[in-house]
Amino acid sequence: MIDKIAATVAEAIGDVADGATVMIGGFGTAGIPSELVEGLIAQGARDLAIVNNNAGNGEHGIAALLKAGRVRKVTCSFPRQADSHVFDALYRSGQVELELVPQGNLAERIRAAGAGIGGFFTPTGAGTELAKGKETRVIDGRLHVYETPIHADLALVKAERGDRWGNLTYRMAARNFGPVMAMAAKKTVASVHEIVELGTLDPEAIVTPGIFVTRIVRIARSATRAGGFKEAA
Template sequence: MINKIVASATAALADVRDGATVMIGGFGTAGQPNELIDALIGTGARELVIVNNNAGNGDTGLAALLAAGRVRKIICSFPRQADSHHFDALYRAGRIELELVPQGNLAERIRAAGAGIGGFFTPTGYGTPLAEGKETREIDGRMQVLELPLHADFALIKAEQGDRWGNLNYRMTARNFGPIMAMAARTTVATVHDLVELGQIDPEAVVTPGLFVQRVVRVDRVATSAGGFKHAA
């Protein structure tokens, strides 16, 4: 019987090792799998390469992972926001590497890895420092840059609903990078708020098929002081 449910986030990430490349879903805080990031910190794994849309907000989630000194390199599109003080301090001190990737290129590099594509040409970045050292060629009268796929050892993503086979759907903008990251990693770990029986998710509503998910962890919603819930979107 296929059952990908794992009892805790800690157990789901017990095999993350030093130097692993880890994709973390989320667009800012929308769809960021905070419980998995906290568990990743708890593993003690160091020298991690992190792929994410940005470089952390405030003091929680990805920012906490950076603050713990566990990240050697980050590959992202938006490393600096008003509250990205942990990344800013680490970068200025020369304690973290940055690979800056335009957001469309980042998404397509991740998607290419999941689709088994060896690379793609794009005009984005041509003539800028982002194209230095990369192959370029003229295609249909436009100069283009070769971008390579981004693979990962682990993808940590946040979904809304899932079953024991790993079929997932998402809540609104929490969907963002999760589906393509799930396809690009050797091991995908997903948290879900609503763990349902097989068949309860309409097949037409499945966004990420269980084929691309290895571990599922159910987590509670976080109550706010007003008695409501914090949502990821």
């Protein structure tokens, strides 16, 4: 019998090797799997390369992972925000490497990994510093740059509902990068607010099929998260 439900976050995450590439869902504060990130910190893996839309807010979530000294590289679209002081300090002191990727390219590079595509040409970033060292080609009279897929050892995503097969639905904007990250990783762990019986989820509403999910763990919904901000999704 297929049952992907884990009793605890630690059980869901399991072993994570030092040097692993970890994708973490979320956009700003929406859809960040905060409890899973906390579990990753507790697990102890170091020298991680993380892939996310940004580089953390305040001192919780991804910022806490950075502050704990567990990250060697960040691949993201928005590394600097008003409260990204943890990343700023680490980057300026040379303790963390940054790969800056335009947001559309980031989503497509992750999707390409999940779809088994070897790469793609895009005009986004062509002719800028972001294209330095990359193959370029003129297509229909416009310069394009070649981008490669981003694969991961582990993806941590936040969903709304799931069943024991790992099928997932999301809540509004919390969906963001979760579906493509789940496809691009060797192992995907999802937190859900509700675990339902098989057959409860409308097949037409399932966004991430269970084939892309390794483990799910239920996290009770909370009005506020660490740091005092209200949960966005």
